[in-house]
Amino acid sequence: xxxxxxxxxxxMSFTPTIHSSVPPNLxxxxxxxxxxxxxxITGAGKGLGYQMALSFARAGATGISISSRTGPDLDGLxxxxxxxDPKVKVLKTICDTTSSTDVARLASDIASTFDKRLDVLIANxxxxxxxxxxxxxxxxxxxxxxxNLPIGILEDTDWQRVLTTNLHGTWLTIQHLLxxxxxxASRAASAPATIIVSSSLAAHSPSSLLCPVAxxxxxxxxxxxxxxxxxxxxxxxxxxxxxxxxxxLTPQTVGHAAEGGVWEDxxxxxxxxxxxxxxxxxxxxxxxxxxRLRVGWTPDSLSAWSIDRDCICWLCxxxxxxxxxxxxxxxxxxxxxxxxACSSDRQTDSGQTFVSKRH
Numbered sequence: 040x041x042x043x044x045x046x047x048x049x050x051m052s053f054t055p056t057i058h059s060s061v062p063p064n065l066x067x068x069x070x071x072x073x074x075x076x077x078x079x080i081t082g083a084g085k086g087l088g089y090q091m092a093l094s095f096a097r098a099g100a101t102g103i104s105i106s107s108r109t110g111p112d113l114d115g116l117x118x119x120x121x122x123x124d125p126k127v128k129v130l131k132t133i134c135d136t137t138s139s140t141d142v143a144r145l146a147s148d149i150a151s152t153f154d155k156r157l158d159v160l161i162a163n164x165x166x167x168x169x170x171x172x173x174x175x176x177x178x179x180x181x182x183x184x185x186x187n188l189p190i191g192i193l194e195d196t197d198w199q200r201v202l203t204t205n206l207h208g209t210w211l212t213i214q215h216l217l218x219x220x221x222x223x224a225s226r227a228a229s230a231p232a233t234i235i236v237s238s239s240l241a242a243h244s245p246s247s248l249l250c251p252v253a254x255x256x257x258x259x260x261x262x263x264x265x266x267x268x269x270x271x272x273x274x275x276x277x278x279x280x281x282x283x284x285x286x287x288l289t290p291q292t293v294g295h296a297a298e299g300g301v302w303e304d305x306x307x308x309x310x311x312x313x314x315x316x317x318x319x320x321x322x323x324x325x326x327x328x329x330x331r332l333r334v335g336w337t338p339d340s341l342s343a344w345s346i347d348r349d350c351i352c353w354l355c356x357x358x359x360x361x362x363x364x365x366x367x368x369x370x371x372x373x374x375x376x377x378x379x380a381c382s383s384d385r386q387t388d389s390g391q392t393f394v395s396k397r398h
Contacts, residue, residue: 066315070098072099072322075156077149077153077158078095078103079103079104079145079159081162081212083112083116083163084108087310092116095318096124096127098322103127104129106134106164108133113133117129136164136211137204137208145212149219156225158321161237162235162237164208165209168201168251192252198252201254201257204257220233221272232277234265234278235280236261237282238262242258265281
């Protein structure tokens with residue numbers, strides 16, 4: 040796969056304009072969030088989660104819960120938040136999202152600190168497989184490219200740790216914090232109840248050349264988990280999004296870029312873009328967008344297509360039908376119309392659902 044010209048079904052060019060930095064209409068400092076707005080972000084100590092917390096501070100959040108496994112990182116983030124707005128109430132919690140005990144304590148702390156109110160949960164905690172070195176690379180495999188990332192099932196021995204953190208940890212986080220989102224205190228507020236899960240375009244890749252198999256499958260799984268939440272808990276007023284945060288150079292991906300080659304060209308998106316997009320998603324109801332989103336997509340274009348919600352709620356999975364519609368040179372708008380025409384037949388040749396109908 041040529042990532043300089045990725046196939047259209049990966050969704051990287053779904054809107055006519057793609058952003059790599061925060062555009063003016065996503066600037067969180069120009070947003071006024073509803074009074075008393077409370078955000079909770081896991082995996083907030085570094086990288087994307089850190090910037091997400093700052094975005095909500097810029098947007099005027101009343102309270103922000105930040106959690107990670109490393110206390111000193113949270114101390115630095117609290118200082119940065121208060122440099123933006125000293126009035127923000129910050130809750131710091133050391134939390135391993137794979138521990139039910141830790142996540143239950145996080146939920147309890149949020150409830151007691153913010154009077155049982157929570158408006159948006161961003162389940163951002165996640166990891167990627169450990170890098171390999173010549174001494175740890177299995178001799179039974181061949182390596183098609185020079186890379187420190189494990190390629191294929193034999194090399195990716197980090198499966199359980201990655202799936203436990205990225206999938207089970209996300210499940211636990213949502214399971215424990217969902218009651219707060221739908222509590223009377225939260226629903227009395229004017230803000231929508233929003234769940235955002237950090238996913239990845241890796242969810243749509245059947246190759247380990249860009250990301251290891253364990254990471255790819257974990258992000259595929261949380262993307263479907265988000266669809267279940269959106270479907271099963273719409274009755275509770277929940278809107279849920281699986282967000283691809285962009286190709287960002289974070290503490291976890293900096294090792295990839297050091298390898299040389301394709302990574303320097305790919306990892307060029309601004310860390311702050313994901314946080315700004317999270318503010319945009321959670322400041323008002325956008326359930327017609329429930330599904331997978333890429334932060335570089337243009338909000339104005341997405342809003343203009345809200346009438347096509349049966350089509351825009353698709354998963355953009357690597358399926359034959361999507362390949363037929365988009366790779367064959369069909370214009371994006373025509374592709375949406377074709378998807379809408381096909382929405383009554385939701386199963387592809389491979390038996391996987393590609394359209395999520397919302398009414």
